[in-house]
Amino acid sequence: MKDSTIKNNRKPLNKLFIFLFWVAMWQGMYFIIGRDIYVPSPFSVLMTLKELLFLPIFWRAISYSIYRVLAGLFLSIILGVSIGIISSMNDYVYQLINPLMAAIKSTPVLSFIIIALIWFSSSNVPIFICFLMCFPIIWTNVVAGVRNVDRKLLQMAQIYDVRKLTTLKKIYLPSISPYLSAACITSLGLGWRVSVAAEVLSHPRNAIGSHLYSAKVYLDSSELFAWTVVVILLSLLFESIFARLIRKVTMRKPSAINNE
Structure with missing residues (x-):
């Protein structure tokens, strides 16, 4: 008990040490290269980030980018779960959908962004790209979760004439939840990356990617790094909240089937 308490107390210190180590590496690169246009110092990036915090346009860009990521992610979860369940229970639907998933996974994101620029307005391109990149991950994991359901439990439910809704809630959902949890966390990190990349190319009015592109055009490396830090922090924050x-949801133990 005492050892576990010591380990828990050391975790924040270990994280702080790791953070300071990489900041020191960054500072070392700054001293070695010696040109702000290539690698700005951590202090100049921090000062730039401090200035951005007081600008209304900064918070508008963050708000719209968060909206685009969450919209694409929720759309991929809704369609990925529903189509994944149907695909896992019907081989014909699975064989029909599987080549599309393989094509999406193997196609470069840049190709989809360019196509989306023709199809949609600049503000909707990141939503579509986020959905398109996250959908195969959700679909694949849901199919795997349903196909790994314990067949003995399904047979027991069939023998005791358990209602289909109860079977779905008490057998299928607990089996799918670990796969879906991993898929959602992975998709959230991926969603941030592809959405910001789509914003850089589509250049919507309020977006983190648009500011990244503007910083690159004006060779403002401090602002470029500051916006990059913002993307990393937002991605880590949302992944932590989502996890x-x-x-909390998966720790809730479902009641027994015969209680229904």
């Missing part, structure tokens, strides 16, 4: 929500 905690999922843990």
Whole structure:
């Protein structure tokens, strides 16, 4: 008990040490290269980020980017779960959908962004790209989760004439939840990357990617790094929140089937 308490107390210190180590590496690169246009110092990036925090356009860009990521992610979860369940229970639907998933996974994101620029307005391109990149991950994991359901439990439910809704809630959902949790966390990190990349190319009015592109055009490396830090922090924050929500949901033990 005492050892576990010591380990828990050391975790924040270990994280702080790791953070300071990489900041020191960054500072070392700055001293070695010696040109701000290539690698700005951590202090100049911090000062730039501090200035951005007081600008209304900064918060508008963050708000719209968060909206695009969450919209694409939720759309991929809704369609990925529903189509994944149907595909896992019907071989014909699975064989029909599987080549599309393989094509999406093997096609470069840049190709889809360029195609989306023709199909949609600049503000909707990141939503579509986020959905398109996250959908195969959700679909694949849901199919795997349904196909790994314990067949003995399904046979027991069939023998005791358990209602289909109860079977779905008490057997299928607990089996799918670990796969879906991993898929959602992975998709959230991927969603941030592809959405910002789509914003850089589509250049919507309020977007983190648009500011990244502007910083690149004006060779403002400090601002470029500052916006990059913002993307990393937002991605880590949302992944942490999402993981905690999922843990709370999955830790709830379902009641026995015969209680229904």
